[in-house]
Amino acid sequence: MSFNTILTSQENNAFIITINRENKLNALNRETLQEIKSAVLSVQDNKSVRGIIITGSGLKAFAAGADISEFASYSIQQGAQLSADGHSVMNTIENSAIPVIAAINGYSLGGGCELAMACHIRIAAENAKFGQPEVNLGLPPGYAGTQRLVQLIGKGKALELLLTTDFINATQALELGMVSKIVTLEQLLPTCLEMVDVFSTKSLSAIASVIKCVNDHFKSTTPGFETEISEFGKAFQTEDFIEGTLAFSEKRKPNF
Numbered sequence: 001m002s003f004n005t006i007l008t009s010q011e012n013n014a015f016i017i018t019i020n021r022e023n024k025l026n027a028l029n030r031e032t033l034q035e036i037k038s039a040v041l042s043v044q045d046n047k048s049v050r051g052i053i054i055t056g057s058g059l060k061a062f063a064a065g066a067d068i069s070e071f072a073s074y075s076i077q078q079g080a081q082l083s084a085d086g087h088s089v090m091n092t093i094e095n096s097a098i099p100v101i102a103a104i105n106g107y108s109l110g111g112g113c114e115l116a117m118a119c120h121i122r123i124a125a126e127n128a129k130f131g132q133p134e135v136n137l138g139l140p141p142g143y144a145g146t147q148r149l150v151q152l153i154g155k156g157k158a159l160e161l162l163l164t165t166d167f168i169n170a171t172q173a174l175e176l177g178m179v180s181k182i183v184t185l186e187q188l189l190p191t192c193l194e195m196v197d198v199f200s201t202k203s204l205s206a207i208a209s210v211i212k213c214v215n216d217h218f219k220s221t222t223p224g225f226e227t228e229i230s231e232f233g234k235a236f237q238t239e240d241f242i243e244g245t246l247a248f249s250e251k252r253k254p255n256f
């Protein structure tokens with residue numbers, strides 16, 4: 001399987017997906033999202049893969065969000081579809097029977113933070129930074145950030161981060177339970193590979209069951225996923241969205 005915007009490789013029992021748009025801080029365009037989804041699905045029946053690692057190319061970013069340049073002129077329907085497609089990618093990762101680790105090497109913002117949160121485990125490099133800056137663009141998060149952030153760190157702190165758009169560093173993310181551990185950038189991939197080695201010594205079927213059970217814990221209480229898709233779509237015809245995305249492309253602060 002060949003891809004345009006991601007790199008894939010296998011190291012022992014680990015399947016590594018690297019988002020390969022370094023000059024755009026690994027921003028997730030539609031193609032990248034679909035390629036990540038295809039890559040995750042492609043190894044589900046491969047018995048030699050016991051863990052999937054998702055990371056970003058370069059030293060600066062895991063992923064700096066959805067690709068803003070791609071959706072500036074979207075209609076309400078296109079916005080809602082973008083969100084629904086993003087949810088589908090994140091759900092594919094979350095429902096992977098093989099554990100998925102986010103190896104977070106820098107900015108993990110917006111869609112990048114949502115991607116990390118869809119993974120089963122997050123390991124942060126010391127330079128990791130997390131945030132959901134969407135309201136600066138006149139948008140709510142669209143790839144399930146409003147739901148998984150609450151699941152991970154609780155409603156109060158999640159609302160604070162969503163509404164202020166403050167970034168948090170790796171230490172704060174560890175304190176909030178957003179990441180499992182912090183390591184140096186050099187140790188990031190080796191640490192994730194060691195964890196996959198541990199998975200490799202466990203029962204494949206029992207691991208798949210644990211993932212299913214833990215995911216099901218949240219299923220009956222999450223109508224907000226659908227609400228997010230609809231609210232994200234509606235934002236696309238607001239003056240604030242036009243101003244927010246224009247301000248980003250003109251590298252200035254939005255005037256709401």
Ligand code: COA
Pocket residue numbers: 023024025027028064065066067068069107109110111133134137
């Ligand atoms: N979508 C599209 N392009 C993006 C992007 C995104 N989410 N994030 C970064 N880029 C691009 C920049 O436009 C720039 O491209 P250019 O060199 O062609 O102008 C390149 O990546 C480097 O980014 P730059 O802003 O110059 O780096 P920086 O170090 O000054 O700032 C950030 C880093 C992460 C703070 C800043 O890029 C940023 O705020 N990104 C957007 C974050 C965001 O709002 N994400 C949510 C999207 S829904």
